[in-house]
Amino acid sequence: MRGEPLKASRVSITVVVDNVIDIFLQDQHPIRYPRPGRCSSLLAEQGLSIWIEIEGPGRSGSCRILYDFGRGGPALRRNLEILEIDPRRADYLILSHGHIDHYGGLTGLLEDKSVCAPLVVHPRAFGSRAIRQPDGSMAGPWSIFQDEIESLMSQPLLPALSPRQIGSGVWISGFIPRSSTLDPLFSAAVRKEGDDWVADQFEDDLSIFIRLEKAGLVIITGCCHAGVINTLRAASTLFPGEPIFALIGGFHLNFVPSEAVKRIINEIDKHQPGLLVPLHCTGAAAQNLLRQHFKERCPYTTVGMNISVP
Ligand SMILES: [Fe+2]
Ligand SMILES: [Fe+2]
Numbered sequence: 001m002r003g004e005p006l007k008a009s010r011v012s013i014t015v016v017v018d019n020v021i022d023i024f025l026q027d028q029h030p031i032r033y034p035r036p037g038r039c040s041s042l043l044a045e046q047g048l049s050i051w052i053e054i055e056g057p058g059r060s061g062s063c064r065i066l067y068d069f070g071r072g073g074p075a076l077r078r079n080l081e082i083l084e085i086d087p088r089r090a091d092y093l094i095l096s097h098g099h100i101d102h103y104g105g106l107t108g109l110l111e112d113k114s115v116c117a118p119l120v121v122h123p124r125a126f127g128s129r130a131i132r133q134p135d136g137s138m139a140g141p142w143s144i145f146q147d148e149i150e151s152l153m154s155q156p157l158l159p160a161l162s163p164r165q166i167g168s169g170v171w172i173s174g175f176i177p178r179s180s181t182l183d184p185l186f187s188a189a190v191r192k193e194g195d196d197w198v199a200d201q202f203e204d205d206l207s208i209f210i211r212l213e214k215a216g217l218v219i220i221t222g223c224c225h226a227g228v229i230n231t232l233r234a235a236s237t238l239f240p241g242e243p244i245f246a247l248i249g250g251f252h253l254n255f256v257p258s259e260a261v262k263r264i265i266n267e268i269d270k271h272q273p274g275l276l277v278p279l280h281c282t283g284a285a286a287q288n289l290l291r292q293h294f295k296e297r298c299p300y301t302t303v304g305m306n307i308s309v310p
Helices: 075-082 106-111 146-152 228-238 258-270 284-297
Strands: 010-017 049-055 063-067 092-094 119-121 127-132 138-144 164-167 170-172 189-193 196-199 208-212 216-221 244-250 275-279 306-309
Touching: 010 075, 010 208, 010 216, 049 075, 049 208, 075 106, 106 146, 138 146, 216 228, 228 244, 228 258, 244 306, 258 284, 275 284
Parallel strands: 063 092, 092 119, 216 244, 244 275
Antiparallel strands: 010 049, 010 306, 049 063, 127 138, 127 189, 164 170, 170 208, 189 196, 208 216
16 A cells, blocks of 8 residues: 555554453453453354454554454354444454354344445455365355355455555565475365365465554464464565564464474474464464463463553
8 A cells, every 4th residue: 555654553452253251361461351241241152353453653544454253153243342342443354264263244244234344355265165074074165255245345355365555554464475394284174166175275364464663563363274384484574574573363273283383383482472362273272382382472362352562
């Protein structure tokens, strides 16, 4: 985006939908957790949605993003209301990839016509997907079709095939190159191509990179099917020499053997992230290993948590 400032001055990130809810966590700077009371009615769901507010420097404008939309149950709408987030304020809707636990709530959000922000998406996110089970059966299929989404939208889709700036210091990753041999393959995931089911290469996987003036880079991932290491490398390649302040989102390390997770953790550590917030598909076992290694730099996670960074 021509003329956008290079860096943002502040970001506030709120987890709207996630797999777990815990209202008994102690605040830990820069994290604020939901308190018992109104937030006791927040819902967890096997899905992800994150609300991001970015402030630009000086008099330049702010940018608000709803990144992913949960699985399609009641959690998205209810949690937005409890957390007092009005999705009509969004400047952008961004879909991380074409899995139902990320796009499930999108149709409902668009159908009430109150949310009219453009949707940033990789074109490969559209289509049908399924998961091969160990016994040979298939979970799914689940489908999201471009023409159906476009018919509900008042603005055109914004395709993100390569890195793209959308606001003050706010970038969409576009396709994330694969160079790491450590990142696990999600080989059970398949997508429909013509009449065939083929291995899903997740070309559509989009992360968000936010360049903060003081703190450094904040990286926000959906399921991170491109791989945590590949995503960190993509951010470092795009913004060489900038420190990584935070890595926040799903890391998709569930069912990955602990020895492989430990190798990934050692590689993450080389990037010296100041904060790790492993959500959603990271899985409890990998979250525990991350906490053992990064200690207070890897806080507990829950629906309703907020991370505010100047
Ligand atoms: Fe996924
Ligand atoms: Fe997911």
